[in-house]
Amino acid sequence: MQPFANRECVTRVLEGAILGNMFFEPSTRTRVSFGCAWNLLGGEVRETAEIKTSAIAKGESFYDTARVLSGYSDVIVMRHQTEGSVEEFASASRVPVINGGDGSNEHPSQALLDLYTIRKEVSDLGKGVDNLRIALIGDLRFGRAVHSLCRLLSLYDSVHFTLVSPPELSLGEEYVKAIQEAGHEVVESTDLHDGISHADILYVTRTQEERFPNQKEAEKYKGLFRLNQSIYTEYCEPNTVIMHPLPRDSRGNANELDNDLNENPNLAIFRQTDNGVLIRMALFSLILDVADNIQESAKDVGWYTAKRF
Amino acid sequence: MQPFANRECVTRVLEGAILGNMFFEPSTRTRVSFGCAWNLLGGEVRETAEIKTSAIAKGESFYDTARVLSGYSDVIVMRHQTEGSVEEFASASRVPVINGGDGSNEHPSQALLDLYTIRKEVSDLGKGVDNLRIALIGDLRFGRAVHSLCRLLSLYDSVHFTLVSPPELSLGEEYVKAIQEAGHEVVESTDLHDGISHADILYVTRTQEERFPNQKEAEKYKGLFRLNQSIYTEYCEPNTVIMHPLPRDSRGNANELDNDLNENPNLAIFRQTDNGVLIRMALFSLILDVADNIQESAKDVGWYTAKRF
Amino acid sequence: MQPFANRECVTRVLEGAILGNMFFEPSTRTRVSFGCAWNLLGGEVRETAEIKTSAIAKGESFYDTARVLSGYSDVIVMRHQTEGSVEEFASASRVPVINGGDGSNEHPSQALLDLYTIRKEVSDLGKGVDNLRIALIGDLRFGRAVHSLCRLLSLYDSVHFTLVSPPELSLGEEYVKAIQEAGHEVVESTDLHDGISHADILYVTRTQEERFPNQKEAEKYKGLFRLNQSIYTEYCEPNTVIMHPLPRDSRGNANELDNDLNENPNLAIFRQTDNGVLIRMALFSLILDVADNIQESAKDVGWYTAKRF
Numbered sequence: 023m024q025p026f027a028n029r030e031c032v033t034r035v036l037e038g039a040i041l042g043n044m045f046f047e048p049s050t051r052t053r054v055s056f057g058c059a060w061n062l063l064g065g066e067v068r069e070t071a072e073i074k075t076s077a078i079a080k081g082e083s084f085y086d087t088a089r090v091l092s093g094y095s096d097v098i099v100m101r102h103q104t105e106g107s108v109e110e111f112a113s114a115s116r117v118p119v120i121n122g123g124d125g126s127n128e129h130p131s132q133a134l135l136d137l138y139t140i141r142k143e144v145s146d147l148g149k150g151v152d153n154l155r156i157a158l159i160g161d162l163r164f165g166r167a168v169h170s171l172c173r174l175l176s177l178y179d180s181v182h183f184t185l186v187s188p189p190e191l192s193l194g195e196e197y198v199k200a201i202q203e204a205g206h207e208v209v210e211s212t213d214l215h216d217g218i219s220h221a222d223i224l225y226v227t228r229t230q231e232e233r234f235p236n237q238k239e240a241e242k243y244k245g246l247f248r249l250n251q252s253i254y255t256e257y258c259e260p261n262t263v264i265m266h267p268l269p270r271d272s273r274g275n276a277n278e279l280d281n282d283l284n285e286n287p288n289l290a291i292f293r294q295t296d297n298g299v300l301i302r303m304a305l306f307s308l309i310l311d312v313a314d315n316i317q318e319s320a321k322d323v324g325w326y327t328a329k330r331f
Numbered sequence: 332m333q334p335f336a337n338r339e340c341v342t343r344v345l346e347g348a349i350l351g352n353m354f355f356e357p358s359t360r361t362r363v364s365f366g367c368a369w370n371l372l373g374g375e376v377r378e379t380a381e382i383k384t385s386a387i388a389k390g391e392s393f394y395d396t397a398r399v400l401s402g403y404s405d406v407i408v409m410r411h412q413t414e415g416s417v418e419e420f421a422s423a424s425r426v427p428v429i430n431g432g433d434g435s436n437e438h439p440s441q442a443l444l445d446l447y448t449i450r451k452e453v454s455d456l457g458k459g460v461d462n463l464r465i466a467l468i469g470d471l472r473f474g475r476a477v478h479s480l481c482r483l484l485s486l487y488d489s490v491h492f493t494l495v496s497p498p499e500l501s502l503g504e505e506y507v508k509a510i511q512e513a514g515h516e517v518v519e520s521t522d523l524h525d526g527i528s529h530a531d532i533l534y535v536t537r538t539q540e541e542r543f544p545n546q547k548e549a550e551k552y553k554g555l556f557r558l559n560q561s562i563y564t565e566y567c568e569p570n571t572v573i574m575h576p577l578p579r580d581s582r583g584n585a586n587e588l589d590n591d592l593n594e595n596p597n598l599a600i601f602r603q604t605d606n607g608v609l610i611r612m613a614l615f616s617l618i619l620d621v622a623d624n625i626q627e628s629a630k631d632v633g634w635y636t637a638k639r640f
Numbered sequence: 641m642q643p644f645a646n647r648e649c650v651t652r653v654l655e656g657a658i659l660g661n662m663f664f665e666p667s668t669r670t671r672v673s674f675g676c677a678w679n680l681l682g683g684e685v686r687e688t689a690e691i692k693t694s695a696i697a698k699g700e701s702f703y704d705t706a707r708v709l710s711g712y713s714d715v716i717v718m719r720h721q722t723e724g725s726v727e728e729f730a731s732a733s734r735v736p737v738i739n740g741g742d743g744s745n746e747h748p749s750q751a752l753l754d755l756y757t758i759r760k761e762v763s764d765l766g767k768g769v770d771n772l773r774i775a776l777i778g779d780l781r782f783g784r785a786v787h788s789l790c791r792l793l794s795l796y797d798s799v800h801f802t803l804v805s806p807p808e809l810s811l812g813e814e815y816v817k818a819i820q821e822a823g824h825e826v827v828e829s830t831d832l833h834d835g836i837s838h839a840d841i842l843y844v845t846r847t848q849e850e851r852f853p854n855q856k857e858a859e860k861y862k863g864l865f866r867l868n869q870s871i872y873t874e875y876c877e878p879n880t881v882i883m884h885p886l887p888r889d890s891r892g893n894a895n896e897l898d899n900d901l902n903e904n905p906n907l908a909i910f911r912q913t914d915n916g917v918l919i920r921m922a923l924f925s926l927i928l929d930v931a932d933n934i935q936e937s938a939k940d941v942g943w944y945t946a947k948r949f
Contacts, residue, residue: 032655033656034656054709058658061686066684228698268708269700269704270699271700272704281703295707324930325653325714325929328710
């Protein structure tokens with residue numbers, strides 16, 4: 023997918039296909055990333071960017087919404103603030119549905135791009151995902167990207183998880199159990215410095231304030247774990263990779279990942295989002311069974327393109 | 332239009348044409364349906380999904396908005412919460428304008444898809460629209476889909492209308508008069524069981540709560556007429572077709588059309604929305620004079636397609 | 641660009657290219673105009689129509705947003721309510737960024753279409769931009785279109801500026817100074833009748849109420865300068881061109897440009913917005929280096945087209 027995402031060539035392999043990009047919860051990054059991936063394969067996008075413009079606000083069931091919307095498009099990507107909503111929606115849909123994030127439950131396409139990023143980053147260091155040491159930091163309770171990533175990493179061998187969070191925002195027991203039952207080691211900690219040493223990957227997350235009962239409750243947990251260059255230099259091993267599902271909260275009271283890390287070559291956060299386009303193109307290609315036709319359909323790009331990757 | 336909507340083949344007959352999909356009132360279904368129909372013909376869609384993002388909120392007249400937007404696109408679909416707004420808009424537009432719903436006034440493309448559905452459903456039973464017996468149920472005062480459908484059905488011969496609603500939400504006198512003057516029979520009722528017997532078509536509607544002065548006022552009328560499978564079995568003739576312009580309100584206090592009807596083969600509500608794509612493709616094709624070119628422009632679909640119809 | 645904007649022919653020169661149309665402040669006109677211009681060149685549009693759906697609301701910095709979004713598209717158009725935001729964003733973006741309006745600071749693409757319109761309108765009268773007499777009327781303090789237009793006009797010779805505004809909404813000192821230092825004459829006035837006589841161009845603006853601390857404060861300044869046909873006839877020279885960046889506020893308490901001017905052939909406001917499509921197509925063509933390929937890529941239009949220009 024890389025030459026297409028990088029505008030070295032163009033494919034129209036999905037010309038005429040329609041993506042239903044149904045985001046019933048605010049999103050720019052994931053919404054645009056999916057839409058862009060689809061456009062890069064040549065398809066058209068119909069979109070919903072918020073709940074208010076939706077019949078769900080008028081009392082429509084997910085069953086009905088799914089039956090209706092699946093008459094319009096070839097694939098649906100759905101985000102919704104309710105846990106389990108996408109699964110319920112998918113069971114009534116007549117076309118494939120991709121979970122673009124359902125409340126604090128799962129965010130599987132993020133986990134796929136995270137896994138792809140981890141593989142690429144550590145392979146440059148001569149390592150693989152087996153035996154990986156990863157520290158997950160911050161709001162592990164509501165962070166759906168973390169939940170999905172734990173599931174994926176559990177498919178590998180002997181991953182060492184360090185979970186750094188305030189006790190109230192620790193990773194749900196069912197996730198911890200699943201990791202352990204898959205044969206991996208889990209260490210829980212409330213100390214950042216301790217947690218980040220001896221890790222290959224730091225996976226920092228934002229306090230998911232939109233999941234808290236009120237803003238005041240969320241504020242208690244913001245800024246508890248702040249990573250910056252001097253802490254990195256003092257506590258991390260050389261070439262420890264820094265990841266974050268983004269957006270990072272750069273406001274003074276949060277600032278979980280300081281801007282002074284922007285020049286650190288191990289900061290992989292923008293490589294992550296760039297990889298998101300590739301992963302979503304690959305997902306669409308597999309679902310619509312066009313992976314084998316993309317290369318042969320490639321055409322030259324006829325306009326100026328900036329260097330991206 | 333069916334092979335294209337059903338992804339059996341692809342056309343690009345409107346390649347380069349732009350639809351201005353201007354929804355100044357919340358909508359997913361109708362907005363996406365129009366956009367999808369346009370995309371299936373090969374055109375591009377520029378869209379507005381709510382009033383706030385619009386210059387109308389800054390005091391712009393419909394005249395100005397129409398003059399401006401009609402410089403951008405080949406056709407405009409407009410929805411707005413004010414009765415008559417689309418007509419005013421259309422009179423100043425330099426390109427064709429389709430009414431996507433103006434307040435409680437009209438929703439003509441819905442009526443076209445409803446009529447198409449009625450014809451298809453009853454023709455399977457060996458009947459036509461002439462001599463049809465239809466029961467319109469619920470909020471007939473604010474339901475714009477009903478208003479437009481009554482107009483269309485009045486063009487046929489000897490249709491028998493049964494109007495079932497609370498007195499406060501009965502069909503406007505001007506509509507009743509127009510139906511009668513066109514030579515059709517109208518019976519008004521406040522009793523559901525009585526109203527649904529001897530009908531070929533039940534057309535159930537949602538209480539249009541967004542048209543009421545406040546939520547409390549709307550709540551009075553929700554759930555007054557509830558159709559479910561046992562009522563259907565007891566009072567309806569076999570093969571009575573159930574329709575609804577959707578969304579149906581499935582919340583407990585409304586539930587005008589129970590989920591236990593979902594397995595009833597006479598429930599035509601999802602065939603209705605699927606037909607909406609066909610009807611809107613046909614509308615665009617006629618307006619832009621490409622109906623004769625579509626077949627010859629057909630190309631094979633190159634990706635996996637789910638069965639839809 | 642005119643034959644393409646006017647649907648005399650079609651080009652797909654940007655087929656496969658993606659525009660990131662990022663509007664973090666409400667807009668229909670400018671947003672759709674940019675999107676339409678891009679579509680007319682054959683590209684696809686990914687869009688954000690308001691701040692709420694954005695990660696910026698979750699504390700993301702412009703730097704991060706720019707790094708992320710520039711991985712998705714070939715060009716970004718950005719509008720934001722904060723002065724200087726687009727510049728900050730552009731410095732972190734990996735693809736070209738066009739300012740679609742940043743608070744009360746600048747709106748350069750509007751100024752380009754205004755300049756193009758001025759040149760066309762006065763050339764019909766045998767004049768050029770050098771020695772032009774222009775009256776800028778209304779909210780010159782917050783009107784970003786005015787700010788950008790003053791900069792552009794200052795590149796010409798001996799332009800005569802008459803600035804008509806209430807003292808509290810007068811053009812910022814730095815803009816006045818820049819105009820004067822470029823060798824142009826500036827006269828400030830609080831009297832409409834005086835200001836509009838001896839002008840070639842009247843450039844009327846709306847009170848930018850969204851920039852005021854509250855609605856009440858804005859109301860003070862609405863309707864202070866109202867132009868209508870009888871004032872035009874009495875005070876203006878024949879063929880004085882009337883312009884407005886739109887939307888004009890047509891509510892009774894504002895009505896800066898009366899509807900009775902709609903039949904006046906010198907009212908150029910809709911020619912302005914039509915020109916916006918051409919200018920934005922030209923901008924994209926230059927940035928993406930395809931200006932020379934457009935003509936040779938032209939194909940016939942296969943559908944009915946309304947007369948627009």
